[in-house]
Amino acid sequence: MLMRILPEIGHFALIIALLMAVVQAVLPLAGAATRRPLWMAYAQPMATGQFVFVLLAYGCLTASYLMDDFSVVNVANNANSLLPWYYKLSAVWGNHEGSVLLWSLMLAGWGCVAAWWSRHLPRDMLARVLGVLGLISAGFLLFMLLTSNPFERHLLDIPADGADLNPLLQDIGLIVHPPMLYMGYVGFSVVFAFAIAALLGGRLDAAWTRWARPWTNAAWAFLTVGIALGSWWAYYELGWGGWWFWDPVENASLLPWLTGTALMHSLAVTEKRGSFKSWTVLLAIATFSLSLMGTFLVRSGVLTSVHAFANDPSRGLFILVLLAVTVTLSLVVFALRAPRVSHKVGFNWLSRDALLLINNGLLITMTMTVLLGTLYPLILDSLGLGKISVGPPYFNTLFVPLTVITCLFMGLGPAARWKTTSPGELLRRLWLAGLAALVLGALIPLVYRGEWNLWVTLGLSAALWIVLSLVRDLFDKLLHRRSVWAGLRALSLAYWGMVLGHLGVAVTIIGATVVSHYAVERNVRMSPDTRVEVAGYQFTLTELTDRRGPNYLADAAVIEVQRGDSQRRFLMQPEKRLYLATGMPMTQVALRPGLFRDLYVAMGEDLGDGSWAMRIQYKPFVRWLWLGGLLMALGAVLAVADKRYRQVRPARLAQEGKA
Amino acid sequence: MTPTRKRKLYVIVILLSLAAVAIGLTLYALRANINLFFSPVQIAQGEAPMERSIRAGGMVKPGSVSRDAESLNVAFTVTDYVDDLHVEYQGILPDLFREGQGVVVVGELQGDGHFRADKVLARHDENYMPPEVAQALEDAGYSPADFQAKADEVGPRRENRDDT
Numbered sequence: 001m002l003m004r005i006l007p008e009i010g011h012f013a014l015i016i017a018l019l020m021a022v023v024q025a026v027l028p029l030a031g032a033a034t035r036r037p038l039w040m041a042y043a044q045p046m047a048t049g050q051f052v053f054v055l056l057a058y059g060c061l062t063a064s065y066l067m068d069d070f071s072v073v074n075v076a077n078n079a080n081s082l083l084p085w086y087y088k089l090s091a092v093w094g095n096h097e098g099s100v101l102l103w104s105l106m107l108a109g110w111g112c113v114a115a116w117w118s119r120h121l122p123r124d125m126l127a128r129v130l131g132v133l134g135l136i137s138a139g140f141l142l143f144m145l146l147t148s149n150p151f152e153r154h155l156l157d158i159p160a161d162g163a164d165l166n167p168l169l170q171d172i173g174l175i176v177h178p179p180m181l182y183m184g185y186v187g188f189s190v191v192f193a194f195a196i197a198a199l200l201g202g203r204l205d206a207a208w209t210r211w212a213r214p215w216t217n218a219a220w221a222f223l224t225v226g227i228a229l230g231s232w233w234a235y236y237e238l239g240w241g242g243w244w245f246w247d248p249v250e251n252a253s254l255l256p257w258l259t260g261t262a263l264m265h266s267l268a269v270t271e272k273r274g275s276f277k278s279w280t281v282l283l284a285i286a287t288f289s290l291s292l293m294g295t296f297l298v299r300s301g302v303l304t305s306v307h308a309f310a311n312d313p314s315r316g317l318f319i320l321v322l323l324a325v326t327v328t329l330s331l332v333v334f335a336l337r338a339p340r341v342s343h344k345v346g347f348n349w350l351s352r353d354a355l356l357l358i359n360n361g362l363l364i365t366m367t368m369t370v371l372l373g374t375l376y377p378l379i380l381d382s383l384g385l386g387k388i389s390v391g392p393p394y395f396n397t398l399f400v401p402l403t404v405i406t407c408l409f410m411g412l413g414p415a416a417r418w419k420t421t422s423p424g425e426l427l428r429r430l431w432l433a434g435l436a437a438l439v440l441g442a443l444i445p446l447v448y449r450g451e452w453n454l455w456v457t458l459g460l461s462a463a464l465w466i467v468l469s470l471v472r473d474l475f476d477k478l479l480h481r482r483s484v485w486a487g488l489r490a491l492s493l494a495y496w497g498m499v500l501g502h503l504g505v506a507v508t509i510i511g512a513t514v515v516s517h518y519a520v521e522r523n524v525r526m527s528p529d530t531r532v533e534v535a536g537y538q539f540t541l542t543e544l545t546d547r548r549g550p551n552y553l554a555d556a557a558v559i560e561v562q563r564g565d566s567q568r569r570f571l572m573q574p575e576k577r578l579y580l581a582t583g584m585p586m587t588q589v590a591l592r593p594g595l596f597r598d599l600y601v602a603m604g605e606d607l608g609d610g611s612w613a614m615r616i617q618y619k620p621f622v623r624w625l626w627l628g629g630l631l632m633a634l635g636a637v638l639a640v641a642d643k644r645y646r647q648v649r650p651a652r653l654a655q656e657g658k659a
Numbered sequence: 660m661t662p663t664r665k666r667k668l669y670v671i672v673i674l675l676s677l678a679a680v681a682i683g684l685t686l687y688a689l690r691a692n693i694n695l696f697f698s699p700v701q702i703a704q705g706e707a708p709m710e711r712s713i714r715a716g717g718m719v720k721p722g723s724v725s726r727d728a729e730s731l732n733v734a735f736t737v738t739d740y741v742d743d744l745h746v747e748y749q750g751i752l753p754d755l756f757r758e759g760q761g762v763v764v765v766g767e768l769q770g771d772g773h774f775r776a777d778k779v780l781a782r783h784d785e786n787y788m789p790p791e792v793a794q795a796l797e798d799a800g801y802s803p804a805d806f807q808a809k810a811d812e813v814g815p816r817r818e819n820r821d822d823t
Binding site: 239365368369372373376377386387388389390391393394397398523524525576584585586587604605607608609613615 | 681684685688689691692693694695696712714726728729730731749750751752754755794
């Protein structure tokens with residue numbers, strides 16, 4: 001009996017969570033404004049309760065999926081009794097309603113964590129932070145209950161079997177990608193809440209930045225991993241071998257990442273030097289707004305891609321209104337309060353402060369160019385001025401040079417001092433790194449391919465410049481220590497976080513540069529015993545077979561690969577699958593991954609007469625793209641773990657001791 | 660003017676000129692890289708520019724797909740049921756490319772009225788119709804629903820054929 005009403009339990013849990021979110025928003029904010037401790041005290045229990053009830057709802061939906069309850073519309077549309085259990089779990093968020101539920105769950109989760117980890121915060125500050133989070137939660141829960149209820153039922157005509165999950169989403173990358181991305185998007189809501197709370201309370205001091213920084217880093221780490229996973233998934237699942245398409249949906253995740261990166265750096269200045277306060281707050285608002293805008297673009301059906309699940313205009317309108325309200329309200333708060341919290345701190349135009357400001361400027365410029373290219377077609381279309389699309393060349397012509405310039409400053413930044421640096425000192429410390437980066441960058445393409453290429457040189461030099469200047473900085477830091485080991489240990493985790501993060505950028509740039517210029521792609525017609533040579537590897541089609549998977553039929557090819565004249569051979573087995581429930585065909589790529597090159601074989605189409613069109617690719621250094629992403633995320637995690645953020649503990653213990 | 664003001668002025672002038680350069684470059688890049696969409700009717704009426712990257716779309720006319728026996732060259736006709744557009748492409752067609760289904764092609768219109776496609780886009784979902792195509796069909800006097808019905812009638816699915 002209980003099992004049969006699970007969806008209703010979930011539905012009620014969502015309603016209760018909504019009510020709790022409203023209480024969490026209204027009472028603590030009002031309490032903080034009127035200084036009533038009792039009202040403020042509602043914040044923590046409500047945040048916890050809200051999380052528990054959203055979790056309950058989420059559990060109910062998951063259970064419905066696992067039990068193949070096709071009377072639930074959401075399950076019937078997105079799962080199938082043949083689907084393996086792990087894809088049933090991930091199918092929960094492989095659709096519009098479920099992914100909004102996941103969004104809300106994470107929002108409530110971040111809120112709950114914020115409530116319990118931030119107990120050392122001043123009471124009014126915590127009340128305001130949780131209040132703002134409650135407001136956002138209420139908006140999303142309302143959105144879900146009004147326009148996209150995941151627990152809707154088929155009252156009559158319960159289907160015997162489900163329509164199945166889109167085969168493109170039946171994949172390990174897609175099990176992990178959306179939760180990571182959402183953790184990032186939603187994580188910035190905590191930073192946003194901190195910013196608004198600081199504005200409301202008029203408290204924007206060094207302590208505030210110390211509270212806000214770990215949350216920013218954590219959210220940014222999740223977003224980075226999410227984007228890297230998305231790119232990795234597109235690479236092997238779409239069958240094209242591309243890793244970034246400048247698709248509006250990808251751009252939607254890149255935008256908050258860019259402003260989030262700017263925010264991290266601006267927070268560093270605010271903490272160390274007390275400057276850029278209003279700018280930091282503005283970035284926090286922008287980052288969260290862009291996260292919301294990404295959700296709007298992806299969820300509203302304005303864009304059409306694998307990410308757009310449904311075209312229901314009321315949903316788009318709701319998120320657009322939510323976005324408009326958030327941006328307007330927060331900018332109004334900013335306009336009213338920012339002059340009160342900002343104050344002037346002087347610095348020289350050659351200093352770490354200034355270099356970080358330039359970095360921020362560049363990141364914002366990148367954000368604007370991507371935003372323009374993404375929104376321009378949508379705006380023209382909605383004004384009825386014609387349907388256009390903006391191609392990757394636009395993004396590449398602007399983004400690549402901007403990245404190279406940013407790298408230039410990334411090398412200078414860590415070596416410069418706060419407040420002021422003498423040009424002579426900077427030059428003395430970095431000339432060698434700069435020269436070496438240029439020379440190596442110019443030589444490597446010559447040695448590697450025997451042909452010079454400006455863009456490869458620029459990309460490699462930029463990456464090497466980052467690495468070598470970091471090495472030089474590390475060397476200088478260790479020079480005056482007793483031993484290397486003691487020196488290494490004396491460096492803070494936050495410093496190591498910076499080093500890893502910057503290294504990650506360099507690794508990604510190397511990957512992007514090499515794979516963009518030296519990848520080889522050949523589309524060929526192959527019948528058994530056809531031999532094709534690509535980049536020194538011989539591909540021989542030995543066999544064409546078919547096989548049956550749990551919920552699909554597949555045409556499979558067996559390809560023997562041999563490098564040059566060496567005797568070592570290995571097999572690659574790409575497939576073309578036909579998923580039975582949806583009738584959708586899908587390309588299953590055969591990959592031979594390696595640190596320095598990937599071999600990539602995808603089956604194109606059956607050309608009749610026993611031959612197939614095959615796409616064979618050689619992708620040098622492609623793994624470096626995602627490896628760099630992981631390094632960046634790891635860097636951010638290290639920075640969160642820095643002991644500076646944990647120094648509050650003794651203070652709290654003392655407080656509790658007194659009480 | 661005091662020295663401080665002078666310095667501020669310089670900074671502002673430099674920032675403004677940088678911004679102007681950035682905006683100029685952006686607009687230039689944008690202008691050079693937008694692809695306009697044209698329906699077969701518009702192309703037949705000569706509205707589309709020749710030998711410039713554009714997008715076109717419609718339904719793949721049933722029975723029009725012809726492959727070269729030796730290479731990966733393929734030709735097919737895209738139609739909005741008013742006018743036809745002959746498309747040539749070299750390479751691998753996407754998984755969801757079918758006769759009787761909506762498709763968008765990116766490429767250049769040749770002097771002989773043929774369209775040389777660099778990219779063929781059929782989207783991720785079986786029932787999905789590219790919005791440009793739906794619009795073009797509506798302009799040609801068909802509702803998308805009509806159209807899906809028609810497509811279902813005439814475009815036997817490839818896998819059905821494979822099964823028999």
